[in-house]
Amino acid sequence: MVRKYKFGAPFETEAVTADLPLCSEPCPYGTVDTASGFSFTCTLGARDVVYGLGEAVRGINKRGYEYVSFATDDGNHVEDKRSLYGAHNFVVVAGTPSFGVFVDCPARLTFDIGYTRQDTLHIYSECADLYLYIIDGGTPYDIVRQFRGIIGRSYIPPKFAFGYGQSRWGYKTPEDFRTVLKEHRNTHVPLDMLYMDIDYMQDYKDFTVNGENFPDFPAFVAEMQRQHIHLVPIIDAGVKVEDGYPVYEEGVEKGYFCHNADGSLFTPAVWPGWTHFPDVLDPEARAWFGGQYRVLLDAGIDGFWNDMNEPAIFYSKQGLADLAETYREALPEGEDMALLRVAQQGAWLAGSEKDYARFYHNVGGQMVRHDTVHNLYGYNMTRAAAEAFARLRPQQRILLFSRSSYIGMHRYGGIWTGDNRSWWSHILLNLQMLPSLNMCGFLYVGADIGGFGSDTTRDLLLRWLELAVFVPLMRNHSGTGIRRQEFYQFEQPEDLRHVIRVRYRLLPYLYSEYMKAALGGDMLFKPLAFVYPDDPFAPQVEDQLMLGGEVMIAPVYTQNAAGRYVYLPEEMDFVKFLPDGTIAEQWLPQGHHYVEIALNEVAMFIRKGRCIPLVDAAEYVDALDLGTMQYLGDKTAAYELYDDDGITPVAE
Ligand code: GLC
Numbered sequence: 001m002v003r004k005y006k007f008g009a010p011f012e013t014e015a016v017t018a019d020l021p022l023c024s025e026p027c028p029y030g031t032v033d034t035a036s037g038f039s040f041t042c043t044l045g046a047r048d049v050v051y052g053l054g055e056a057v058r059g060i061n062k063r064g065y066e067y068v069s070f071a072t073d074d075g076n077h078v079e080d081k082r083s084l085y086g087a088h089n090f091v092v093v094a095g096t097p098s099f100g101v102f103v104d105c106p107a108r109l110t111f112d113i114g115y116t117r118q119d120t121l122h123i124y125s126e127c128a129d130l131y132l133y134i135i136d137g138g139t140p141y142d143i144v145r146q147f148r149g150i151i152g153r154s155y156i157p158p159k160f161a162f163g164y165g166q167s168r169w170g171y172k173t174p175e176d177f178r179t180v181l182k183e184h185r186n187t188h189v190p191l192d193m194l195y196m197d198i199d200y201m202q203d204y205k206d207f208t209v210n211g212e213n214f215p216d217f218p219a220f221v222a223e224m225q226r227q228h229i230h231l232v233p234i235i236d237a238g239v240k241v242e243d244g245y246p247v248y249e250e251g252v253e254k255g256y257f258c259h260n261a262d263g264s265l266f267t268p269a270v271w272p273g274w275t276h277f278p279d280v281l282d283p284e285a286r287a288w289f290g291g292q293y294r295v296l297l298d299a300g301i302d303g304f305w306n307d308m309n310e311p312a313i314f315y316s317k318q319g320l321a322d323l324a325e326t327y328r329e330a331l332p333e334g335e336d337m338a339l340l341r342v343a344q345q346g347a348w349l350a351g352s353e354k355d356y357a358r359f360y361h362n363v364g365g366q367m368v369r370h371d372t373v374h375n376l377y378g379y380n381m382t383r384a385a386a387e388a389f390a391r392l393r394p395q396q397r398i399l400l401f402s403r404s405s406y407i408g409m410h411r412y413g414g415i416w417t418g419d420n421r422s423w424w425s426h427i428l429l430n431l432q433m434l435p436s437l438n439m440c441g442f443l444y445v446g447a448d449i450g451g452f453g454s455d456t457t458r459d460l461l462l463r464w465l466e467l468a469v470f471v472p473l474m475r476n477h478s479g480t481g482i483r484r485q486e487f488y489q490f491e492q493p494e495d496l497r498h499v500i501r502v503r504y505r506l507l508p509y510l511y512s513e514y515m516k517a518a519l520g521g522d523m524l525f526k527p528l529a530f531v532y533p534d535d536p537f538a539p540q541v542e543d544q545l546m547l548g549g550e551v552m553i554a555p556v557y558t559q560n561a562a563g564r565y566v567y568l569p570e571e572m573d574f575v576k577f578l579p580d581g582t583i584a585e586q587w588l589p590q591g592h593h594y595v596e597i598a599l600n601e602v603a604m605f606i607r608k609g610r611c612i613p614l615v616d617a618a619e620y621v622d623a624l625d626l627g628t629m630q631y632l633g634d635k636t637a638a639y640e641l642y643d644d645d646g647i648t649p650v651a652e
Helices: 140-151 172-184 215-226 247-253 283-291 293-296 316-325 338-346 374-392 424-439 459-467 492-521
Strands: 002-007 031-035 038-043 050-054 065-069 091-093 099-104 109-114 120-125 132-138 164-166 193-196 231-235 266-271 275-277 303-307 359-364 367-370 399-400 414-416 474-476 544-545 552-553 564-567 572-577 584-588 591-596 602-607 610-616 630-633
Touching: 002 140, 031 474, 038 050, 038 099, 050 140, 050 424, 091 140, 099 120, 099 140, 140 424, 164 492, 172 215, 215 231, 247 275, 247 283, 283 303, 283 374, 303 374, 316 572, 338 474, 374 399, 374 630, 424 459, 459 474, 459 492, 492 602, 492 610, 602 630
Parallel strands: 164 193, 164 474, 193 231, 231 303, 303 399, 399 414
Antiparallel strands: 002 132, 031 038, 038 120, 050 091, 065 109, 091 099, 099 132, 109 120, 266 275, 359 367, 544 552, 552 602, 564 591, 572 584, 572 602, 610 630
């Protein structure tokens, strides 16, 4: 059962699509207090587990820390980060009985989950205008499915988006892309996507292409398409301030950018220098901004990643002026640049709360201060694109994912989890986020494989890929200036090739399970306890996941390990894809085991009485041949395969 409560005058986020009556009964599971802001408090039993929060640090069980929903551009994903790029305000308390809480509040919100007091869940915000949803009935998994039932269907990408993608901040010229492609094709390493980071643009201007490097961009896109490669350009939130740049001029003229309290335009600095933020909360401005993607669609592009949409701010004109005011005495006049250097070193101005409280959106003629709706920006930037695609390309699925998000955006696109590092702990973090993201509707998700920041190592990349072969968005991406991490940068590249090819062998299964989860409002990745609710060990398992209806994954995520301990809630088929192309299968009984998994092997487990389809690998998704299908696992079982043309939108 879902109970909907309304407090004050909430902002309509459109996170929930179901039309639910308001509940007037008191909330059965906790105390709500709106005397000053909003507060929800309940007692946690000693063994209760708290699931959820989507993109957040720490474990699958969120208990024992404090998390803050406030979309933040912070590339240092360490244990004590309270906020990352997304704001996903849904938790499920697995107790007696279990219940779920979704706080539909686009302002800053804190989840104190046994942090101040280990027996207390306390959710609070200064904002008292919000909807609260309380869900109960059945197991935690049942509660998640009820929640998914009220927030609308998850985004469905084109099938090619389940292929492998290579990315790097620093690819600039057609030659850079051709080289990466050649290295893959020459050695038969599958590849479907090449990602274009900000350097493809002219001076980081959205919806432009560097004319010197790409004198005929559509021809380059077509050249790549002939080799079955989809180019996926990045789009940033900030529009560069520059006379003569039509997107800037038109946005100013029509009043489509966010403004200050006095009506002047808010001017933050991001990659292009001074920018304005398109006011994507205003439906008219949103339609206008979405319409801009057309120039790239017309050039043949069929995929995008939306970035810097928390929205990230390096500093703002007004912030600099404030700083100058503060330090006027100490610095000689006109020393703005010195000031900026000092400020940047201390990162005092980046993502400053003062800036987020400085600018406004126009919502139905009302001025809405940004910080009160902050968490909706990335959601609505992505919605702008998706709504435009539905208008401009109604017969085609377009690949789309975003860095920042809020529940509701899962209907319009996927997400990647931002600027992680080449750390072993980030393989585990990647795994632990998957079920939490799925709970909140985000199914097309993935992390930067190999790590965005810091120098990677060959073994780390291999182990990360061995998790990522199961994850919908499989992209190797890294930042500029660090060690390169395309598969061919390392010794014995055939090992990396083997792992990537396993992804393609599994692709019909992964696509089928993805589609079943999307169409059925289900999770693709589940904590073990969701599938084995009566198993006493399952709630403790933090480094294994159930995938679809048949598989359990338990990747190795520590350096120099020859294998790992794994817990089997029932008898399972331990499957290993060996580097010579053969497959080893061994049925293991329920219980704890140590399993050996060499650096160049992909391991997984198939449940008792289940089987999965497997095909021969191919160099790109369209070349996969279902005629080569065989089955792994219990050969007496049947598997129901979902398949379609992978490009036609699926009617709701
Ligand atoms: C941001 C993105 C990263 C991208 C970089 C340059 O840091 O998160 O993926 O490479 O900007 O565009």
